[in-house]
Amino acid sequence: MARREDVFISLSAGLTGYSPVRLIGTGMCDQYLAELGKVLSDGMVDEFLSAYARPPADGGCSVLKVLRDARWGPVARRVMILWYCGTWTALPESWHAVHGASSADTDHVVSAEAYQAGLQWVAAGAHPAGARQQGFGAWALAPEGV
Amino acid sequence: MTADMTHDVVVVGAGVAGSLIARRLTTEGLRVLVLEAGPATPSTFEGYLQHVQTFYAASGKGAESAWPPAIGAPQPDARDLRSDNGYFVQRGPLKYGSTYTRAQGGSTLHWLGVSLRMLPEDFELRSRYGRGRDWPLRYQALEPWYRQAEREIGVAADVADQTHHGIEFADGYDYPMRRIPPSYSDIVLAAAVDGMSVRLGEDEIRLKVRSYPAARNSIPRDGYRPVGAVDIRPDGLGRDLYLGERCAGNTSCTPICPIQAKYNAGKSLARANPAYLTVLARAVASKLHVDPVSGEVRGVEYQRYEDTSSPRHTVHTAHGRIYVLAAHAVENAKLMLASGLGGASGMLGRNLMDHPSIYGWGLAKAPLGPYRGPLSTSGIDDMRGGAFRARHAAFRVDIGNDGWRPTTGAPDTTVVDAVQTRGLYGADLRRYLESTLARQVRFSLNAEQLPSAANRVTIDPRYLDAMGNPRPVISYDIDDYTLAGMAEATRVYREVFSRAGIEDHTDPEHSTWFPEVPYAGGTMRYHGMGHFAGTHGMGNDPESSVVDVDQRSWEHRNLFLVGAGSFPTMGTSNPTLTMAALALRTADRLIAEMGRSSHRQQPYRREQGRSRDLSSGGYTEDRPPEGLGDRL
Numbered sequence: 001m002a003r004r005e006d007v008f009i010s011l012s013a014g015l016t017g018y019s020p021v022r023l024i025g026t027g028m029c030d031q032y033l034a035e036l037g038k039v040l041s042d043g044m045v046d047e048f049l050s051a052y053a054r055p056p057a058d059g060g061c062s063v064l065k066v067l068r069d070a071r072w073g074p075v076a077r078r079v080m081i082l083w084y085c086g087t088w089t090a091l092p093e094s095w096h097a098v099h100g101a102s103s104a105d106t107d108h109v110v111s112a113e114a115y116q117a118g119l120q121w122v123a124a125g126a127h128p129a130g131a132r133q134q135g136f137g138a139w140a141l142a143p144e145g146v
Numbered sequence: 147m148t149a150d151m152t153h154d155v156v157v158v159g160a161g162v163a164g165s166l167i168a169r170r171l172t173t174e175g176l177r178v179l180v181l182e183a184g185p186a187t188p189s190t191f192e193g194y195l196q197h198v199q200t201f202y203a204a205s206g207k208g209a210e211s212a213w214p215p216a217i218g219a220p221q222p223d224a225r226d227l228r229s230d231n232g233y234f235v236q237r238g239p240l241k242y243g244s245t246y247t248r249a250q251g252g253s254t255l256h257w258l259g260v261s262l263r264m265l266p267e268d269f270e271l272r273s274r275y276g277r278g279r280d281w282p283l284r285y286q287a288l289e290p291w292y293r294q295a296e297r298e299i300g301v302a303a304d305v306a307d308q309t310h311h312g313i314e315f316a317d318g319y320d321y322p323m324r325r326i327p328p329s330y331s332d333i334v335l336a337a338a339v340d341g342m343s344v345r346l347g348e349d350e351i352r353l354k355v356r357s358y359p360a361a362r363n364s365i366p367r368d369g370y371r372p373v374g375a376v377d378i379r380p381d382g383l384g385r386d387l388y389l390g391e392r393c394a395g396n397t398s399c400t401p402i403c404p405i406q407a408k409y410n411a412g413k414s415l416a417r418a419n420p421a422y423l424t425v426l427a428r429a430v431a432s433k434l435h436v437d438p439v440s441g442e443v444r445g446v447e448y449q450r451y452e453d454t455s456s457p458r459h460t461v462h463t464a465h466g467r468i469y470v471l472a473a474h475a476v477e478n479a480k481l482m483l484a485s486g487l488g489g490a491s492g493m494l495g496r497n498l499m500d501h502p503s504i505y506g507w508g509l510a511k512a513p514l515g516p517y518r519g520p521l522s523t524s525g526i527d528d529m530r531g532g533a534f535r536a537r538h539a540a541f542r543v544d545i546g547n548d549g550w551r552p553t554t555g556a557p558d559t560t561v562v563d564a565v566q567t568r569g570l571y572g573a574d575l576r577r578y579l580e581s582t583l584a585r586q587v588r589f590s591l592n593a594e595q596l597p598s599a600a601n602r603v604t605i606d607p608r609y610l611d612a613m614g615n616p617r618p619v620i621s622y623d624i625d626d627y628t629l630a631g632m633a634e635a636t637r638v639y640r641e642v643f644s645r646a647g648i649e650d651h652t653d654p655e656h657s658t659w660f661p662e663v664p665y666a667g668g669t670m671r672y673h674g675m676g677h678f679a680g681t682h683g684m685g686n687d688p689e690s691s692v693v694d695v696d697q698r699s700w701e702h703r704n705l706f707l708v709g710a711g712s713f714p715t716m717g718t719s720n721p722t723l724t725m726a727a728l729a730l731r732t733a734d735r736l737i738a739e740m741g742r743s744s745h746r747q748q749p750y751r752r753e754q755g756r757s758r759d760l761s762s763g764g765y766t767e768d769r770p771p772e773g774l775g776d777r778l
Contacts, residue, residue: 017576067571077565080575084561087205112202120557123576124583126517129548130201130398133405136364138395139519139547140327143584146513 005029007049014063015080018119023083026117031110032082038104039088040075048072071099084123086114153179153424154740156446156466158431158481161252162722163709163729164472165411165418166298170733172422176740177750179424179464180415181446183219183473184249185454186427187412191377191387198404209256209676210247212402216454218430218613219248228659235609235619241661242622244500244674246474250427253474253676254410254722256401258521259360260544261301261723263292265531266312268717271596275536277627278596278715282686282695286314288727291734293319295726296359299409300373302326303359310356311531322370325357326393329547331514331587332357332524338646339526344638346534353642355545356527361409361722362393362520375406376416384416397548399521408520421749428452431473432615434485434705435463442704443469449613457612468704468736472729475678475711476618479603482682482707484616489701493692495604497597497680499716502624502672504591504632505553505657506639508648513584516549517557522590523547529638530718539594539631542718543639549586554657557583587648590675591635594718595628597680624672629665632672677721679710696735697728708732 002010009029013020023029036045051072056065066072078089090105109115116128125143127134155171157164160182168178188194197212204211208224215221222245226232236242246253266285271278293316295301302323305315328336336355343352363372374390390405399408406413415425433447446469451459471478479495488494526543534540550556557579564570564578601623605616624632643650654660654671662669685691688700697712699705708729710721 015571015575017571017573063572077571080565080571081561084565084579085558087558089562107205109203109205112199115202120561120579120583121517123579124517124549124557125513125515125580126583127395127397129207129517129551130198130396130402130404133394133396134518135394136392137327139329139397139515139523140333141515142330143513143515143518146515 002053004046004049005033007053008033011049011052011063011066011076012079012083015076016083016119018083026119028083028114028117031114032079035082035088035110036079039102041102048075082110082114084118084120086110086116086118153177153464153466155179155468155470155736156181156464157470157472158446159183159252159471159473159477160250160411160415160425160427161472161474161709162254162299162411162414163725164470165414166295166726166729167470167472167708167733167736168423169298169414169418170730171736172419174737175419175422175749176737177422178418179426179466181429181431181448181464182250182425182427183430183477184221184247184427185216185219187250187255189376189378189412189416190380191375191389194375194406195404197402201398201402207401209245209401213247213249213255215248216428216451217457218428218449218451218454218459220611220617221246221248227661233611233617235606235617237619237621240622240624240663242498242500242620242674243502243661243672244676244678246476246676246678248474248477250415250425251411257408257676257722258399258720259362259408260522260720261296261299261303261359261361262719263308263313263359264717264719264724266314267531267535268715268719271535271715275533277535279683279685281714282684282691288724288731289314289316291727291731292723294730295723297322297370298414298730299361299723299726300363301359301361301723302364303357307357308359310527320367321359323364323366323372326360326362326364326520326523328357329515329519329523331516331547332545334510334512334514335545335587335646336524339642342642342645344641346529346532346634347537349532349534351528351532353526353528355524357524358522359723360520360523362399363391363407364393373413373417376412378416393520395519397518397521424750426450428454430459430613430615431481432484432613434469434481434487436485436487436702441702443702449615451613459613468706468740470706470708470732472708475681475709476603478707478709478711479681480605480616480618483603483605487702489692491689491692491700493599493683493690495681496599496602497683498601498603498620498622498678499595499597499680499713501592501675501677501716501718501720502595502628502632503593503675504636504670504672505588505660506591506636506643506650506652507550507553507586507588508643508650508652509582509585510587511585511647514587515584516547516586517551517583519547521546521548526642529635537630538634539596539628540718541591541593541631541635543635543642544590544592546588546590548588549583550588552590552658553588556586560586589639589642591632591639592675592718593628593631593635594716595624597683597715598623598625603681624663629663629670632670633665636670675720677710677716679713679716679721681711682707683714684712685714697732706732706736
């Protein structure tokens with residue numbers, strides 16, 4: 001069986017639209033897996049990853065299968081926000097009622113590093129506000145791709 | 147209670163006004179004690195960087211997020227506005243939407259840095275337009291100190307851009323640094339907007355996107371050396387870091403410039419003459435003692451705390467020949483009222499103003515490259531002055547470089563919307579965000595507010611903070627004159643959006659929450675600009691003003707109340723530069739009065755390095771950073 005990091009990166013690439021190399025390059029994989037473990041429990045994270053790693057019986061898309069799953073869809077959407085924003089968004093009460101609650105499941109910034117690593121800044125063609133400065137006058141140039 | 151310390155001048159508040167006065171007076175050999183209610187701000191760069199980390203990890207990234215307050219010196223916070231359970235007691239009818247920071251450095255720790263002069267006509271609003279009040283001095287009388295202020299806080303701009311609306315500069319003058327380069331978004335918008343005209347009543351006004359003067363470091367002129375990051379180590383010696391001598395585009399003027407390329411008051415304190423300066427942070431001025439016969443101030447009682455998370459404190463009194471309240475428009479009024487010094491005119495605490503502002507946001511057709519660069523580098527200034535001011539408020543259109551961040555909480559909320567509401571994922575999600583985020587544009591429309599006696603700061607013994615000091619009780623309304631200006635500003639931004647091909651997405655129902663005000667059968671949402679002013683307005687007549695043209699109290703002749711509280715009217719410029727010019731002018735008056743070198747006082751200390759002259763733990767400024775001497 002593949003390492004859980006590899007499965008997580010593969011799933012995350014399908015969810016975010018960024019390549020595995022790009023995601024690994026953020027350096028956040030271990031921290032995000034650990035964060036998921038805190039919010040859900042490590043055992044539940046393994047179940048989540050297994051749900052993705054098992055090829056769908058109908059031969060369809062594994063990412064879509066996870067997103068459509070009543071239990072794992074809400075988690076997968078929060079994983080997208082995690083990669084883009086570096087924040088965790090609490091799961092809804094209705095999810096807790098069925099699948100269990102955790103005191104760590106709150107809205108929060110995962111860490112100072114996670115804030116800076118957010119893919120939203122890459123998508124904007126920019127840089128995280130307050131970090132990774134682009135240099136004097138860089139803002140006067142057209143953004144990348146224009 | 148202990149009575150201690152004798153100084154030439156006791157300054158309450160280590161923000162921009164207090165720090166500029168302290169620097170100028172100590173340079174002339176006057177002994178100055180600065181009492182700062184809030185926590186000390188680290189003088190080492192390493193310490194400062196901890197505030198940057200605090201900001202990174204903060205869940206809300208508002209103006210206060212890098213600067214947590216002390217229990218002993220609570221402050222307003224934008225997050226408390228809706229729930230109404232913050233530091234202010236809001237009496238209404240409307241909510242006062244602005245906040246400030248109580249810490250060494252004050253709100254300059256997180257200000258935007260825009261440093262517009264007021265217009266000549268702003269000083270003569272009553273004479274010219276029959277509205278508001280006139281100032282007791284004219285633009286030309288203040289102009290020399292505008293120049294000094296621009297050098298002291300380090301303003302980047304080109305005179306060639308700023309000579310309009312009757313603003314005149316001294317012959318041969320230009321700003322100490324060249325203008326901050328306009329953003330790509332400014333350039334694209336200017337190409338679409340420049341030359342278009344809008345109507346304000348009878349007036350046809352031609353628009354131009356114009357570079358904003360800003361206290362951010364840029365390319366210096368004529369031998370000026372930009373003042374970068376302060377780094378005074380525990381040995382008392384400053385290190386010259388060469389850091390922050392140019393803005394590097396951190397896109398984070400608010401809440402913290404990570405390299406101190408933007409002015410903060412700590413730079414002025416660091417450049418004061420350390421032998422004559424004592425800065426005592428965590429010292430809350432709680433009462434002025436006044437001689438009942440002469441009216442002169444005899445001492446400032448202050449509460450000293452060590453632990454920012456506890457209300458435990460000890461009480462002391464500081465004595466000087468002259469007292470300067472530079473604690474903030476609200477805090478100055480609060481301290482006077484708490485001392486029983488409301489005054490015979492009844493004006494103290496009244497005429498509280500702000501720039502009530504409206505956001506307009508939209509999506510451009512092509513990428514404008516937001517989320518890069520200083521948060522605002524240009525604006526549309528053409529509605530700051532004109533005959534229409536007889537009918538409605540003037541306003542300024544501030545162009546943002548940070549997308550929809552202030553209005554909706556983007557880019558995070560754009561991501562959440564794409565994922566949760568639009569159901570996007572994978573390549574579609576990425577493409578959508580790349581396309582959307584890069585096209586976000588935001589205007590902030592800042593309207594002038596006139597003085598009104600009913601808008602005021604009071605105190606009430608029922609509302610006290612943890613150390614027993616009164617919380618500000620605020621009554622606030624926005625009158626029809628200003629509301630009409632806000633409505634016109636709304637119409638103008640829509641015309642500009644339309645001209646520039648920007649699709650209007652302004653939707654206060656799906657944005658960050660802002661207070662609302664009914665107008666003309668509809669509702670406007672407004673936000674504060676942090677521009678508190680007017681609570682101790684200056685004038686020529688003790689019956690209708692609190693301080694004279696020198697910011698000296700009419701009733702207490704050795705007491706000065708400085709800052710935007712002294713403004714009789716606001717105009718449309720953000721107040722810091724004018725506040726700085728007035729502070730420098732007051733400092734010059736004090737020097738003339740108290741004697742220059744002929745009466746030079748003994749310094750507090752002569753020895754090299756750090757000295758510990760005060761109750762332990764007080765942050766004391768010491769030697770200027772090496773290599774800064776030539777800039778003093």
